[in-house]
Amino acid sequence: MELFTNQVLAGIATGAIYACMALAVVMIYQAIDHLNFAQGEMAMFSTFVSWQLMQWGVPYWGAFVLTLAFSFAGGIVIERVLFKPLAKAPILTQVAGFIALFSIINSCAGLIWDFTIKQYPTPFGSTPFLGSQLISTHQAGMIGITVLLLIGLYVFFQYTRIGLAMRAAASVPESARLVGINTSWMIALGWGMAAAIGSIAGMLIAPVVFLEPNMMGGVLIYGFAAAVLGGLTSPFGAVLGGFLVGIFENLAGTYIPHVGNEMKLPIALALIITVLVVKPAGLFGRNIVKRV
Amino acid sequence: MSAIEEVGSQAPAVEAVPKRAMTLSSGTAFVVVLLLLVVPLFVKNFIIFQMTMLLIYGLAVLALNILTGGSGQFSLGQSAFYAVGAYTSAILMEQYNINYALTLPVAGVVCFGFGFLFGQPALRLSGVYLALATFALATAMPQILKLGFFEHWTGGVQGLVVTKPDAPFGLPMSQDMWLYYFTLAITIAIYIFSVNLLRSRSGRAFMAIRDNEIAASAMGIDVATYKTLAFGVSAGITGVAGGLGAIAVQFVAPDSYTIVLAISLFLGMVVGGVGWLPGSFIGAAFIIFVPNIAEGISKGLSGAVFGVLLFLIIFLVPHGARQVAMVAQQLLSKVRKT
Numbered sequence: 001m002e003l004f005t006n007q008v009l010a011g012i013a014t015g016a017i018y019a020c021m022a023l024a025v026v027m028i029y030q031a032i033d034h035l036n037f038a039q040g041e042m043a044m045f046s047t048f049v050s051w052q053l054m055q056w057g058v059p060y061w062g063a064f065v066l067t068l069a070f071s072f073a074g075g076i077v078i079e080r081v082l083f084k085p086l087a088k089a090p091i092l093t094q095v096a097g098f099i100a101l102f103s104i105i106n107s108c109a110g111l112i113w114d115f116t117i118k119q120y121p122t123p124f125g126s127t128p129f130l131g132s133q134l135i136s137t138h139q140a141g142m143i144g145i146t147v148l149l150l151i152g153l154y155v156f157f158q159y160t161r162i163g164l165a166m167r168a169a170a171s172v173p174e175s176a177r178l179v180g181i182n183t184s185w186m187i188a189l190g191w192g193m194a195a196a197i198g199s200i201a202g203m204l205i206a207p208v209v210f211l212e213p214n215m216m217g218g219v220l221i222y223g224f225a226a227a228v229l230g231g232l233t234s235p236f237g238a239v240l241g242g243f244l245v246g247i248f249e250n251l252a253g254t255y256i257p258h259v260g261n262e263m264k265l266p267i268a269l270a271l272i273i274t275v276l277v278v279k280p281a282g283l284f285g286r287n288i289v290k291r292v
Numbered sequence: 293m294s295a296i297e298e299v300g301s302q303a304p305a306v307e308a309v310p311k312r313a314m315t316l317s318s319g320t321a322f323v324v325v326l327l328l329l330v331v332p333l334f335v336k337n338f339i340i341f342q343m344t345m346l347l348i349y350g351l352a353v354l355a356l357n358i359l360t361g362g363s364g365q366f367s368l369g370q371s372a373f374y375a376v377g378a379y380t381s382a383i384l385m386e387q388y389n390i391n392y393a394l395t396l397p398v399a400g401v402v403c404f405g406f407g408f409l410f411g412q413p414a415l416r417l418s419g420v421y422l423a424l425a426t427f428a429l430a431t432a433m434p435q436i437l438k439l440g441f442f443e444h445w446t447g448g449v450q451g452l453v454v455t456k457p458d459a460p461f462g463l464p465m466s467q468d469m470w471l472y473y474f475t476l477a478i479t480i481a482i483y484i485f486s487v488n489l490l491r492s493r494s495g496r497a498f499m500a501i502r503d504n505e506i507a508a509s510a511m512g513i514d515v516a517t518y519k520t521l522a523f524g525v526s527a528g529i530t531g532v533a534g535g536l537g538a539i540a541v542q543f544v545a546p547d548s549y550t551i552v553l554a555i556s557l558f559l560g561m562v563v564g565g566v567g568w569l570p571g572s573f574i575g576a577a578f579i580i581f582v583p584n585i586a587e588g589i590s591k592g593l594s595g596a597v598f599g600v601l602l603f604l605i606i607f608l609v610p611h612g613a614r615q616v617a618m619v620a621q622q623l624l625s626k627v628r629k630t
Contacts, residue, residue, distance in 0.1 A: 034420065082603065086606065086607070089606065089611075090610065092558075092562050093562055093610045093612075095558075096558075096559055097606055100600075100603045103596065103602070104596045104599035104600060104603075108596050111593055228424050266428065272424070273413070273424070276416070276417055276425065280416050
């Protein structure tokens with residue numbers, strides 16, 4: 001039983017990483033209606049920027065805020081320059097654009113900061129949290145920030161004018177335009193916010209997985225999986241999905257024989273697909289009724 | 293909470309491509325086939341090998357095109373079907389000493405079955421959800437192939453070495469050239485099959501489902517059967533391509549068939565033009581040659597160069613090579629009129 005609780009705790013700790021990433025994924029899905037494959041690389045690049053700032057002597061929280069601003073602006077610039085011209089292109093072409101962006105960012109980061117693994121500082125320290133060996137203060141802090149972020153986003157989308165406008169622009173663009181919402185800029189804003197949230201995720205994850213250009217590959221896959229599991233229309237579902245994926249991944253690794261590190265991912269994905277086959281819109285997603 | 297989505301008024305995920313626009317005119321086709329027959333006689337063995345790979349990847353992209361461009365289902369799992377085909381051929385050839393040509397139909401049938409079965413649960417999913425499910429299949433496949441349980445057949449992490457066949461009947465040509473013509477014959481056969489499939493009753497059913505699933509089912513099309521059939525056919529063709537690939541590369545290993553391959557095939561389809569069958573081979577040329585070109589331009593930044601080239605292509609021609617072909621066709625008909 002103790003093994004079980006310990007594994008669940010460890011699962012929650014890794015789940016926090018996925019939850020963070022899933023939140024960013026859902027954000028951009030709300031704004032542009034598809035998954036951005038380059039999201040992880042954008043977050044990785046932001047994390048490198050914050051690392052560089054710290055190398056130049058900027059204190060942690062200063063670098064944190066500057067990086068947020070940089071990512072927000074960067075997200076908007078990417079949308080305006082690269083994806084706005086593609087808005088009329090077929091969806092599959094846009095997906096190809098995400099893959100191209102992925103390739104560009106990954107390669108540039110590799111050239112600027114090379115592929116060696118770097119240590120990344122944590123603001124919370126890494127001593128055991130409340131005497132538990134499995135969750136460090138950093139991981140507890142990460143969970144805390146994820147929850148705060150979630151509450152903040154909920155308030156933003158439910159109670160502010162601009163949040164309402166963003167939701168309107170994403171769900172019914174034509175009608176939103178008719179009532180005077182600038183849907184094109186709402187999409188850009190969505191990109192900016194997703195990039196900023198992604199950068200928070202990146203900066204929180206970096207102390208755990210270490211900083212290098214490929215650090216986000218695995219995390220993004222779990223983030224997608226968590227977002228889809230929780231339902232792509234629900235930020236709350238995405239966070240919960242993140243924790244569930246983390247817990248399940250750990251339990252599968254412990255209790256199913258012959259499951260090495262390599263088989264963890266396929267098993268987690270298989271579970272998610274099973275869930276999706278039963279509930280095609282994810283656990284907390286809205287069912288969309290289609291009519292001709 | 294439920295939202296109502298107007299399917300009719302929204303653009304479908306995959307553009308509708310009219311049936312006629314899916315193929316080449318007979319004159320162009322003749323010229324292309326003639327070129328494919330003659331060129332290998334004048335080039336080096338390495339280039340012949342690359343042309344063989346182009347045909348093989350072309351087949352795999354074609355298979356994806358039937359699935360996505362034909363029936364409107366999205367898949368990131370093609371590398372898994374490719375792997376199953378490659379391993380089926382390799383195991384039959386190396387462990388059971390079966391003639392290489394006979395292993396290909398087996399690979400096709402095995403993959404058809406696999407795709408058909410996978411299509412069953414995938415029926416409930418669409419869009420990003422289907423993409424994730426197929427993606428899971430693609431990430432799981434290399435790990436499954438590495439499992440100790442199958443090691444007896446698959447050779448585990450090390451993979452299997454496949455012997456390259458000699459030209460039969462004492463024909464005076466190199467192994468590479470023989471394999472090229474062998475692949476070309478199979479490619480042409482599958483291409484003709486695919487064109488006819490899309491022109492048939494089943495093909496029309498695929499396209500009706502792609503354009504509007506609800507309307508298609510209202511017209512009496514058995515959506516479940518045709519969607520799984522599309523998955524099966526696509527997987528089957530990919531399997532044959534995988535088998536050919538194993539013979540051409542002379543080696544199968546789990547890590548040759550990762551998600552990167554599936555993404556490449558997807559890019560090939562977009563560059564060639566979704567739903568335009570001849571474009572599959574142009575897309576295959578893109579995924580074979582452009583990474584090399586990018587490497588040639590800058591070693592350190594090859595990924596960035598590749599990304600920029602890809603962006604350039606989708607900016608200039610968002611509909612891929614199909615768009616170029618259409619413009620060329622219009623120009624030609626104008627020239628003829630004057």
